[in-house]
Amino acid sequence: MSMTTPEHDARIAKMTFASVYPHYVTKVEKKGRTKEELFQVIEWLTGFDENRLQSLIDDKVTFQQFFDQATLNPNAKLIKGVICGYRVEEITTPLTQQVRYLDKLVDELARGKKMESILRK
Known part of the structure; x- marks a missing residue:
């Protein structure tokens, strides 16, 4: 079971999306993917347009406010695997799980996975 600590969850909830977003951009662009593809992935998960x-x-x-306002894709539950040492499908705190879903999608994009498979089509 991928148990996160209350401290870990609180830290994630208070982090700003703006502080993490540039790292997402750098990560995908370094691997030859585009900001547009990143937007597509984020929009798929959250419903937020550019x-x-x-x-x-x-x-x-x-991140708390970010995901409170998001409309999570119903297929987000199909996102599985390990990110930052946690198995995403087993994280019990909803917000932490949602943030890790996003991390996992960014990771898949950076690793060169096909868009159809990232978007769980």
Whole structure:
């Protein structure tokens, strides 16, 4: 079971999306993927279009606020595997699991997985 600690969960909840987003961009671009593909992946998971995403970044929302406003894709539960040492499908704290879903999708994008498979088609 991938148990996260309450401290770990609290730290994730308070982190701003804006502080992590540039790392996502760097990670995918370093591997030859585009910001557009990253937007596509984030929109698939959260329902946020590019403009909405930019306003969330500008407002420096926390991950808690970010996912409170998101419309999570019903197929997000198909995201499985290990990210940052945790098996995403076994994380019991919903917010932490959602953040790790996002990390996992970014990771798959950077690793060169096909878009159809990242978007669980």
